Amino acid sequence: MKNKILFFPFLFAWLFVAGCSADDEPTPGDGDEKVDLPPAEVQAIDLNSYDNGSGVMMQAFYWDVEPRHGWWDLLSEKVDDWADAGIDRIWLPPASKGASGGYSMGYDPSDYFDLGEFYNQQTTETRFGSREELDNLISAAHANDIEVIADIVLNHNSGGGKQLNPYRGYETWTLFDKEHGNASSKFNRTYENFYPNSTSDYDHGSLFYAETNLDHNQEYVQNWLWAADYSVANFYKNEVGFDGWRFDYVLGFEDWVVKAWMDEVGGFGVAELWHGDPNVLEDYIEDTGVAVFDFAAFYKMEEAFDRFDDLTYLTRHQVWQTYPEKAVTFTANHDTEHNNHEDNTILPANKMKAYAFILTHPGYPTIFYSDYENEAFQEELNQLILIHNSIATGDVEVLYVDNDEYIMKRNGSGSNPGLILYINTSINMKARSNIQTNWDSTPVMDYSNNIDFMITTSEDGTVSLRAPANGYAIYSIME
Known part of the structure; x- marks a missing residue:
């Protein structure tokens, strides 16, 4: 019996319309974009305390x-x-x-x-x-x-x-x-x-x-x-x-x-x-x-x-x-x-x-x-x-994909928060808004150490995330 994973490769058009919008070469805090940063006392979770x-x-x-x-x-x-x-x-x-x-x-x-x-x-x-x-x-x-x-x-x-x-x-x-x-x-x-x-x-x-x-x-x-x-x-x-x-x-x-x-x-x-x-x-x-x-x-x-x-x-x-x-x-x-x-x-x-x-x-x-x-x-x-x-655990959902961006969510399990992977193969830093997370009003950060970016999700769990040029970021919660 094949064990199916939640996976949505055929929803690209819907995701374009309903899910995300992108900006090339964003600079945190510049321009009209509002970045809701976590409070200073918030810090990264200890990944060693999670064992999946x-x-x-x-x-x-x-x-x-x-x-x-x-x-x-x-x-x-x-x-x-x-x-x-x-x-x-x-x-x-x-x-x-x-x-x-x-x-x-x-x-x-x-x-x-x-x-x-x-x-x-x-x-x-x-x-x-x-x-x-x-x-x-x-x-x-x-x-x-x-x-x-x-x-x-x-x-x-x-x-x-x-x-x-x-x-x-x-x-x-x-x-x-x-x-x-x-x-x-x-x-x-x-x-x-x-x-x-x-x-x-x-x-x-x-x-x-x-x-x-x-x-x-x-x-x-x-x-x-x-x-x-x-x-x-x-x-x-x-x-x-x-x-x-x-x-x-x-x-x-x-x-x-x-x-x-x-x-x-x-x-x-x-x-x-x-x-x-x-x-x-x-x-x-x-x-x-x-x-x-x-x-x-x-x-x-x-x-x-x-x-x-x-x-x-x-x-x-x-x-x-x-x-x-x-x-x-x-x-x-x-x-x-x-x-x-x-x-x-x-x-x-x-x-x-x-x-x-x-x-x-x-x-x-x-x-x-x-x-x-x-x-x-x-x-x-x-x-x-x-x-x-x-934290790489839980069902898989592809939140957005095109020729140079791939955003995937692992939904976590129990107290394990899961993660969001954002791959970017373009020559510019990428940002994509309205990404639906499982984390309401929660500070998040990149745990791959590839981009110095932290942000707090909205009350409904949506957030704007970033990926470095020709690289990737892996987001999860802070505490």
Whole structure:
């Protein structure tokens, strides 16, 4: 069942007539405009006193991280600060040994059970470090009440030995044993475990590594991946201590595989279904029960802020609108930044407006490591995370939208006041009057620290608010 959020993308004309009027380049207190300022004794609310039960995930890597063999130790030094900032999960790169050995980012899995313990693919440690260092990182995260999410690659294998595959009629790199890329000797594989084989001629048609796509219909493969006590899933959960799963490239195998994995071991689960159609993403949620990365929201933000420079795209169909508990929102990841294709990347100049969008709207937001470590972004991101975990709650109402202005209200819940987000992409400061708030005769201010502006709402809750040029403001009550 889809959980509908109050959302009004089709009321633009009505909002123009009945709701708001705008002034460009306003100056507080100048001209004919009357600004009702709060009394001097009023101050900002303490956002730390509000807890809406939300959290934020950190994608704790980027493509080709450095230093090699020292990544787990580096992250261990950061989890204390991340916990203080409001991060409740960290998503790690694939932790097992890949075909590229000490250079592998893990997306070419060779030995699922080698986490930096065996001399394999010309290295003992993975690119990220040793098994002991991974254990230390997970312990440090758990000590800070941070869950650790494993990146799981369930289809394309790499780094095995060459053998004749009679079902393809040529040699394939499909022999995985102690001497051929599988030093742990667990989950040995031959061509019989990949498509096609003696039990199935089905080939899912993966876009890459088609010759080493595992046949998940085989009981042997199922047992080693998730079904048996000795499986990868149970090893990662019960021995290593992972709390959940990010399923890589689920377009490469059947939906039921993820559901079977989750039924066996549970935990948090999110699928990388790289598809911009929200209907496809929602169907996957219904078929598997896991969350998805909200690529629909990502592309709507890219279109709104970059490609078309039109904020009305922010109101179009996205997964967080219908499945807020299953939509993992993001503005960047290791692939979008590494590939750097203009239609798959939100430009740095627009990143913070995009983060303001996902950190004030429903969904489970993800922060990309490289963005957080950017000195120009970190303080602002910390404030947005605080806002997200405190006053970003309640039903969503879009109060006004046009090509360069977007005003959204979260209605709050109980004693939680909620917020109003005002995004402005024009080169001028913007002001819009007759904005309907839930706060009658109440002083309000911007909690993003982007504009020094305070005002008192009218008796009926209406107010004139402002947003800085090419920026955003996030308003809530004062006390």
